[in-house]
Amino acid sequence: MTTKRVITLLAAVAAWACNGDTTQPRPPSDLLKTGGDAQSWYFNNPLPTPLSVTAVDVSGQPVRGVVVTWAVTGEGGVSPAQSTTNANGVATTIDSIGSTLQRVSASFPGLPNAATFTEIGSAPPTAVGVSVNNTVFAPRDTVVQTGGMVTWTWNSGTTLHSVTYLTAPGALPTSSTTQDASGPPFSTTFTTVGRYTYHCTQHPTLMMGSVTVVH
Numbered sequence: 001m002t003t004k005r006v007i008t009l010l011a012a013v014a015a016w017a018c019n020g021d022t023t024q025p026r027p028p029s030d031l032l033k034t035g036g037d038a039q040s041w042y043f044n045n046p047l048p049t050p051l052s053v054t055a056v057d058v059s060g061q062p063v064r065g066v067v068v069t070w071a072v073t074g075e076g077g078v079s080p081a082q083s084t085t086n087a088n089g090v091a092t093t094i095d096s097i098g099s100t101l102q103r104v105s106a107s108f109p110g111l112p113n114a115a116t117f118t119e120i121g122s123a124p125p126t127a128v129g130v131s132v133n134n135t136v137f138a139p140r141d142t143v144v145q146t147g148g149m150v151t152w153t154w155n156s157g158t159t160l161h162s163v164t165y166l167t168a169p170g171a172l173p174t175s176s177t178t179q180d181a182s183g184p185p186f187s188t189t190f191t192t193v194g195r196y197t198y199h200c201t202q203h204p205t206l207m208m209g210s211v212t213v214v215h
């Protein structure tokens with residue numbers, strides 16, 4: 001074997017071992033779902049987790065630079081409709097659901113079986129109740145539609161609690177009174193999409209909650 005051939009062989013082995021730094025791109029043979037499948041969320045709001053796929057070659061190694069096309073069956077949409085795999089072989093898109101059941105397929109030309117995501121949509125609640133119990137808000141995390149109202153009701157006997165926002169809810173007041181169960185319910189009407197956190201000033205590390213406001 002000549003020196004030149006040995007060098008060529010070593011270079012080839014080094015390039016192969018370097019996994020993604022080959023001068024000759026390997027063709028992708030499959031798309032693996034790597035995130036965002038089977039989420040349940042609210043109509044016309046971006047799913048909390050982006051949809052992601054990883055392009056791999058026949059040996060299961062990630063392939064960069066693959067243009068993935070995302071196609072929606074059902075209502076809603078993805079953005080972008082095409083995305084390119086990164087150095088880790090990953091391509092992502094943001095998905096919104098417009099109906100109760102939506103399927104999104106990810107593919108590239110020549111892929112025998114597209115990767116298929118199934119997502120579930122529902123209408124967000126327009127009114128939500130939260131119980132102020134001793135040392136917990138139940139439920140702790142809630143979702144409401146813009147324009148909707150969340151109402152906290154004290155079910156905690158003579159122990160004092162409050163609902164005090166940590167994230168400005170865009171509505172006044174930003175805190176209830178600190179009261180026991182003889183006090184009135186406290187309500188907030190939310191007008192702006194976002195996530196709002198709150199706690200009880202009497203038990204700030206134990207009693208925490210959030211309201212996520214969606215379209």
Ligand SMILES: [Cu+2]
Pocket residue numbers: 135160161162200201202203207
């Ligand atoms: Cu409390």
